[in-house]
Amino acid sequence: MAYVLVFLLFAVFGCYNLTEQYRQNKESQAFMYVIAFIVLVCFAGLRYHTGADWPNYEYHFNYILPKVHKFFEFKYTYFDPVAFEMGYVYLTSIVKSLGGEMTAVFFIAALLNIIGAFLLIRQFSPYPFVAMLGFYSYNYMQYNFAGVRQAVAFFFLALAVKYLYTRNFWKYTMFIILGYFFHSSIVVFVFLYFIPLQKETNIKLVLIALFLAFMMNVLFPINELIPIMSRLGLLPEFVNNKLLSYLHRDDYARARGFGIGFMLKFLILVVGIKYRHYLRENTPYFDFVFNLFCMYFFIWIITNSFEVLVARYSLYFQIFQDIILSYFLLVIPARKAMRLVFFAVLLVGVNFYFMSGLYKGKVKEEYNPYKNYLFHKWPVESN
Numbered sequence: 001m002a003y004v005l006v007f008l009l010f011a012v013f014g015c016y017n018l019t020e021q022y023r024q025n026k027e028s029q030a031f032m033y034v035i036a037f038i039v040l041v042c043f044a045g046l047r048y049h050t051g052a053d054w055p056n057y058e059y060h061f062n063y064i065l066p067k068v069h070k071f072f073e074f075k076y077t078y079f080d081p082v083a084f085e086m087g088y089v090y091l092t093s094i095v096k097s098l099g100g101e102m103t104a105v106f107f108i109a110a111l112l113n114i115i116g117a118f119l120l121i122r123q124f125s126p127y128p129f130v131a132m133l134g135f136y137s138y139n140y141m142q143y144n145f146a147g148v149r150q151a152v153a154f155f156f157l158a159l160a161v162k163y164l165y166t167r168n169f170w171k172y173t174m175f176i177i178l179g180y181f182f183h184s185s186i187v188v189f190v191f192l193y194f195i196p197l198q199k200e201t202n203i204k205l206v207l208i209a210l211f212l213a214f215m216m217n218v219l220f221p222i223n224e225l226i227p228i229m230s231r232l233g234l235l236p237e238f239v240n241n242k243l244l245s246y247l248h249r250d251d252y253a254r255a256r257g258f259g260i261g262f263m264l265k266f267l268i269l270v271v272g273i274k275y276r277h278y279l280r281e282n283t284p285y286f287d288f289v290f291n292l293f294c295m296y297f298f299i300w301i302i303t304n305s306f307e308v309l310v311a312r313y314s315l316y317f318q319i320f321q322d323i324i325l326s327y328f329l330l331v332i333p334a335r336k337a338m339r340l341v342f343f344a345v346l347l348v349g350v351n352f353y354f355m356s357g358l359y360k361g362k363v364k365e366e367y368n369p370y371k372n373y374l375f376h377k378w379p380v381e382s383n
Contacts, residue, residue, distance in 0.1 A: 001370075002043075002369075002370035003367070003370065006039060006043055006136065007133075007136065007137065009035075009036075009039065010036070010129065010132055010133040010136050011133060013032050013036065013129040013132070013133075014127070014129045014130045014132070014133045014343060015340065015343060016028075016032070016129070017127050017128065017129035017130055018127065018130070018329065018340060018343060032129065033118070036129070036132060037114060037118065040110070040114045040136070040140065041107070041110050041111050041114050042372075043372075044106070044110040044113075044140065044144035044145060045103070045106055045107035045108075045109070045110035045111060045144075046103060046106075046107060046372050046373040046374055047103075047106065047145070047370070047371065047372060047373065048103065048371040048372055048373045049371055050145070050366075050367060050369075050370050050371050051144075051145035051146060051366060051367065052145060052146040052363070052366045052367070053145065053146050053147060053148055054366075057102060057105075057106075057148060058102060060084060060092065061092060061096065061101075061102040061105065064089065064092055064093060064096060084149060085149060085180070085181055085182055085183060085184055086181050087152070087178075087181030087182040088148075088149045088152065088181075088182050088183075091105060091108065091152075091182075092105050095108075103373045105148070106144075106148060108152075109144070109148045109149075109151045109152050110144050110151065112151070112152050112155035113140075113143050113144055113151035113152065113154055113155055115155060115158075116154050116155035116156075116157070116158030116159070117132075117135050117139070117140075117154075117158065117319060119158050119159070119162075120158050120161060120319055120323070121135065121319070121322075121323060123162075123285070124285045124288075124289050124320075124323050125322075125323045125326045125327075126283060126326055126327060126329070126330055127326040127329055128326075130325070130326040130329065130343065130346075131319075131322045131323045131325070131326040132322075133322075134321070134322030134325060134326075135319055135322050138318060138322075139315065139318050139319055139322070141367075142311065142315055142318075143315070145367065147183075147311070147315075149182050149183045150182075150183045150185065150312070150315065152179075152182040152183070153179040153180070153182045153183035153185070153186045154179075154316060155179070156175045156176065156178045156179030156182070156186070157175070157176070157179055157186060157189065157316055159175045160172045160174075160175035160176050160179070160189070163175070164192065164193060164197065165197075165198055165285075165288055167198070169193055172193055173190055173193070176189050176190050185312040185313060185316075186316070188313070189316070192295070195291075195295070197287075197288055197291040197292060197295075198287065198288045198291075199287065199291075200280070200287050201276060201287055201290055201291055201294065203273055203276075206269075206294045209294075209298055210269075210294075210297060210298060210301060213298050213301040213302040214301050216302060217301055217302060217304050217305055221305035221306075222302065222303055222305050222306050222309065223305045223306040224305075226306075257304070258304070261300075262301075264321075264349065265296075265297050265300065265321065268293065268321065268324060268325065268328075269293075269294070269297060271328055271331075272290050272293070272324060272327075275328070275331045276290065278330075278331060279327055279330060279331065282330060283327065283330070286327060289320055289323050289324055289327070290324060292317055292320040293317070293320045293321055293324045295317055296314055296317030296318065296320055296321060299313050299314045299317065300314040325346065328342075329342060329343070
């Protein structure tokens with residue numbers, strides 16, 4: 001019930017975002033941003049025994065040794081029982097040294113993650129609260145209820161995107177490296193700088209790349225290539241050990257599959273190609289956002305056979321799918337009713353994609369009932 005209430009709040013905000021009153025009333029805009037920010041930060045940052053990641057991070061927090069004076073010796077494994085990344089270990093140790101609880105770490109991570117999301121959505125989306133609804137429905141839960149370290153890494157990626165667009169290599173790389181200290185998966189995005197994402201989308205190249213990714217996934221799935229690469233010694237030892245350990249976990253090694261997620265991405269690709277000239281002429285960032293969406297689609301397909309890689313790498317790009325969906329409202333006739341109908345249809349799709357996951361199988365047990373640090377359980381939530 002708690003997740004639905006927050007979802008409905010953003011649905012209302014998204015509808016209001018489409019009206020003329022929203023554009024004319026700066027005070028209403030500021031009020032909505034403040035409410036959205038407070039709700040998102042507190043809902044995830046103050047959760048209590050809720051989420052897929054709680055047991056692992058609780059174990060880490062309970063057994064980590066608060067040796068702050070050891071920081072500059074760079075021997076962080078000395079007080080890290082799980083071998084998390086250095087930045088997260090330092091953050092946790094500082095919080096524990098100051099007498100804080102694990103919730104304080106989660107709150108800081110949620111705060112940074114939401115700041116990063118707001119920076120990207122406000123800069124690149126023509127309808128920010130429409131994009132925010134999509135962000136809440138998937139990214140938000142994945143980052144803040146299942147991958148706290150990656151949530152912080154995303155904050156640094158969001159800061160880096162500005163310099164990816166303005167082509168400042170050193171500042172872009174600096175933020176990627178900072179993100180690396182919280183989740184090592186982000187380091188591969190250093191190479192993203194060398195792709196001209198701010199230029200006009202090369203449709204032929206995109207279609208060829210997606211086709212090749214699909215064929216590779218079918219003929220040479222990545223979860224079958226990894227053991228071969230391991231035997232040939234083609235992977236660094238740390239990467240090799242990590243990937244092989246993931247292959248032995250059913251929840252990490254399974255394939256994502258080509259279902260609703262694939263159909264939604266394919267539809268976005270088709271609509272984006274069809275209306276690219278109009279959107280390019282009427283928005284300053286369309287090509288940049290659409291190219292990032294295409295990169296997301298490519299990575300999603302090529303890693304589809306290995307769940308953990310989909311979660312680790314495509315998740316960083318997911319927010320650009322949320323943003324590009326908000327662009328499509330611009331190509332609908334200016335009549336308000338039409339835009340509201342489209343948004344309502346979009347709501348149904350996002351709602352299905354979101355709700356079906358939170359209330360099924362093991363996920364249902366991890367996320368329900370929702371509990372908050374302030375009162376441990378929502379009054380409206382049932383056992």
